[in-house]
Amino acid sequence: MSSKDITRLSGKVSSVLDDDDLWNLEISIDWEALYEIYKLDGIVGHYDNGYFNRYEVDVIVRNLLKKDLSLFKTVITYISNRYDLPILEEYLNEYSELFEVKKRIDFKNNTDKNNLKMFISFSNKDGEEAEKIQKFFKTCGVDCFLSKTNMEISDEYKNKIYQNILDADIFIYLLSKESKSSDWCDQEMGMAFMKYKFEKSMLFVVSNDGTIPYGFLSSFHAGFTYEANYLTEIARKIDEKFDSSLIDSINQYQNDSLNLKIKELFTVKSFNGARDLLVYINHNAENLNEKQLEMICNASLSNNQIYGAFICQEPVNQILSKHKDKIDDELYQEVFKKINH
Numbered sequence: 001m002s003s004k005d006i007t008r009l010s011g012k013v014s015s016v017l018d019d020d021d022l023w024n025l026e027i028s029i030d031w032e033a034l035y036e037i038y039k040l041d042g043i044v045g046h047y048d049n050g051y052f053n054r055y056e057v058d059v060i061v062r063n064l065l066k067k068d069l070s071l072f073k074t075v076i077t078y079i080s081n082r083y084d085l086p087i088l089e090e091y092l093n094e095y096s097e098l099f100e101v102k103k104r105i106d107f108k109n110n111t112d113k114n115n116l117k118m119f120i121s122f123s124n125k126d127g128e129e130a131e132k133i134q135k136f137f138k139t140c141g142v143d144c145f146l147s148k149t150n151m152e153i154s155d156e157y158k159n160k161i162y163q164n165i166l167d168a169d170i171f172i173y174l175l176s177k178e179s180k181s182s183d184w185c186d187q188e189m190g191m192a193f194m195k196y197k198f199e200k201s202m203l204f205v206v207s208n209d210g211t212i213p214y215g216f217l218s219s220f221h222a223g224f225t226y227e228a229n230y231l232t233e234i235a236r237k238i239d240e241k242f243d244s245s246l247i248d249s250i251n252q253y254q255n256d257s258l259n260l261k262i263k264e265l266f267t268v269k270s271f272n273g274a275r276d277l278l279v280y281i282n283h284n285a286e287n288l289n290e291k292q293l294e295m296i297c298n299a300s301l302s303n304n305q306i307y308g309a310f311i312c313q314e315p316v317n318q319i320l321s322k323h324k325d326k327i328d329d330e331l332y333q334e335v336f337k338k339i340n341h
Helices: 003-017 020-024 031-037 057-067 069-082 086-094 124-138 157-167 183-197 215-219 230-242 246-264 271-283 290-302 310-322 329-339
Strands: 045-048 051-054 117-121 143-145 170-175 202-207
Touching: 003 057, 003 086, 031 045, 031 051, 031 069, 057 069, 069 086, 117 124, 117 157, 117 183, 124 143, 124 170, 124 230, 157 183, 170 183, 183 202, 183 215, 202 230, 230 246, 246 271, 246 290, 271 310, 290 310, 290 329, 310 329
Parallel strands: 117 143, 117 170, 170 202
Antiparallel strands: 045 051
16 A cells, blocks of 8 residues: 555544534534543543643644554544444445554575474374374474374464464475365465465475365375385475485484384283284395394294294295395294294
């Protein structure tokens, strides 16, 4: 809104309030009362030894406009209703853009690769997969906001959602039929897309039920949750963008978890428990080293919950066959015979 528009509005309102015809109707605006009601100190007049001296009408109008647009609108609307002057509200509507609140969007400017923030947008029906995403990235040090786990009952929902999208370095939209029809998800996505277009964040679309990206999202190549390594692929792209070390953190976490599972093989006390440990180890067996394989073999030989369980044969055999070249041949043959007795 230009200064000319402000001048025009000031002039129109002043002319109505200062019109001789208005006063011929014996309308007398109580500026002193307005002074008290709206705390208009220094705007409409002043007290001098207990006597109220009001300013000229055009001065009052200009003071109000300059001081506070919202206050100006409130006072003029009150006068319009109190003294039956609908023309004043017509003028306010004519210049409605002047009173629109334009909130400044303050995107975070500097990304700290050691303190990355992520926002996950999802429909409640996709909550389980959303929590899986959050858990995965938390293991490598990413601060993940998920309304399902981060929001408290006392939190003011809209403001917290808004602020966390502004702060996020990475936005993941968990796409599905449900999220596509959700007003909230659409609005969150719109805000995140704007930040992405300003090159202030990364944006990933992941389909949870095969739903294809729509509208402006169609320009994004979506991942799919049925793809085994979709989260690792996202982490890899984040590392490329921010020079972070998410993949290293993930590998370290997986290796620590793997070592823990291997140690548990010696003490597990049930066939099903032993099988579950072996299935986990086999699923993450790509980078097993000689020491880890030796421990697996020794546990398989010493714990009857492994060598005595038919259900443990398959995962042990798979681990042995994948890494035969890393296992001492004599040890390999001993384990193979005992497992496949």
